[in-house]
Amino acid sequence: MVEKILFIIFAFFAVVGGLGTITRKNVVHALLMLVFTFLNVAAIFFLTQAYFLAVVQVLVYAGAIMVLFVFVIMFLNLRTFEEEEQTHRRQRWVALLLSVLVLAEFIVVLTGITFTSAKGGFSPAAIQAAGGNSHVLGQTLFNSFLLPFEVASVVLLVAMVGAIILVKKERGANVATGAWEPGKEPTPELTEEEV
Amino acid sequence: MPIPVEYYLVLSAVLFIIGAAGVLLRRNLFIVLFSIELMMNAVNINLVGFSRFHENMTGQNFVLFTMTIAAAEAAIGLAIATAMFRNRRTLMVDLFDVMKG
Numbered sequence: 001m002v003e004k005i006l007f008i009i010f011a012f013f014a015v016v017g018g019l020g021t022i023t024r025k026n027v028v029h030a031l032l033m034l035v036f037t038f039l040n041v042a043a044i045f046f047l048t049q050a051y052f053l054a055v056v057q058v059l060v061y062a063g064a065i066m067v068l069f070v071f072v073i074m075f076l077n078l079r080t081f082e083e084e085e086q087t088h089r090r091q092r093w094v095a096l097l098l099s100v101l102v103l104a105e106f107i108v109v110l111t112g113i114t115f116t117s118a119k120g121g122f123s124p125a126a127i128q129a130a131g132g133n134s135h136v137l138g139q140t141l142f143n144s145f146l147l148p149f150e151v152a153s154v155v156l157l158v159a160m161v162g163a164i165i166l167v168k169k170e171r172g173a174n175v176a177t178g179a180w181e182p183g184k185e186p187t188p189e190l191t192e193e194e195v
Numbered sequence: 196m197p198i199p200v201e202y203y204l205v206l207s208a209v210l211f212i213i214g215a216a217g218v219l220l221r222r223n224l225f226i227v228l229f230s231i232e233l234m235m236n237a238v239n240i241n242l243v244g245f246s247r248f249h250e251n252m253t254g255q256n257f258v259l260f261t262m263t264i265a266a267a268e269a270a271i272g273l274a275i276a277t278a279m280f281r282n283r284r285t286l287m288v289d290l291f292d293v294m295k296g
Contacts (some may be wrong), residue, residue, distance in 0.1 A: 007198050012208040016211050018233055022217030027225045032231050037210075041236050044206075048247045050255050053239075060262055065269045072273045073225065076280050095219035099212050106208035115200050117248070120251030140252040141259065152263040159267030166274035188287065 007047055016038035027073055038062040050126055052134040165194060202243025210237035224279070224286040230271045233263045 017037030024030040024057035038061045127136050141149060210233060217230030239258045246254025272283055 004202070007202055011202070011238060014206065015213070016210055018213040021229050022226065026230075027223060030226055030229055034232065037233065038236065042242060044240060048243050050243045050246070051259075053243060053255055053258050056259070057263060060266065061232075061236070065266055068269060069225070069228070069275075072277060074275065076286075092220055095216060097214035099219065102215070103208060103212040106212070107205060110204045111201055114252055115248065116253065118249040120249050120253075122252050123250045126250075131202060135256055136252055137259075142257050144253075145256050145260075148260060151281055152260055155267055155282060156263060159270050161276035163270045166271070168279050172204060188204060 003047055004015050007044060010043045010047070013037075014044070015054045031073070032067055035066050038066070049133060051132075052137050053178075073074070197247065198244075200244055200248040203240055203248075207237045207241040207244070209241065210234075212222055212253045222289050224276050228269065228276070232265060232269070235261060235268075240295075266270060 014037045017033045017040060020033030021030045021037065023035060038057060042054045042057040042062070045051075045057055122136065127133055130136050130139075214230040214232075214234035214237060216218065216229050217233065221227060221230070228275075239261055240260050242261070244254075244256040246252065276286060283290065
């Protein structure tokens, strides 16, 4: 019973954080709301007894990825572009309507199904006896999912190389008229003639 | 007394739709990336909830891979954002219309 109440509290805060993320004008505020959502999701993982994933959620998501976002936002000096001109006014209402419709559809369909547990053998008591959540997770990861694990490392390597190549300045090609440099104040009026 | 799996499903659906609405409604490239992260987290909640419900570790293992892909996606997305900002000096996705889409 206590678990259910805690779940509802954390879920409520996660949804509030999500709504804040998509409604804030300031990008940094939206990012902080997103971190709040991630922390609440980590709490929900704790309630589900997925302890390792809860820690990874805090370390990797709320820690590393969000810090990366903060770095890039600060690096790009976005303060001058906070106001967001809405060019497709009608699209906003259609999008809102469709989102609410799909949500209603999800809830109607998902709450109409009665799920029966498959009982895979990793009950909380069995996990406890086998050495805890992290132990069992590591064992299954390196036994059943060894190949996907190695492929994931390749994916990360490709992403790293790709990110470097995308951001790297080509040698001798940076003298295009008014190319933006880090730290220099961007000039929005140049955008008009380009567009 | 475990939490019923329907709770996870409803929370995950709500978070996913918030993310999808963010992608559709907002014009700032960063907010769009945040919304995609939100959608990935909604999927993770679903996987963990069903992993607990079916007493199976596959779901939790899969969440690790989802997080890997999310990290890669964030790195690439931010690299593209930096490159676009360098060329166009804006991050409003409506103005990225070189391909007339």
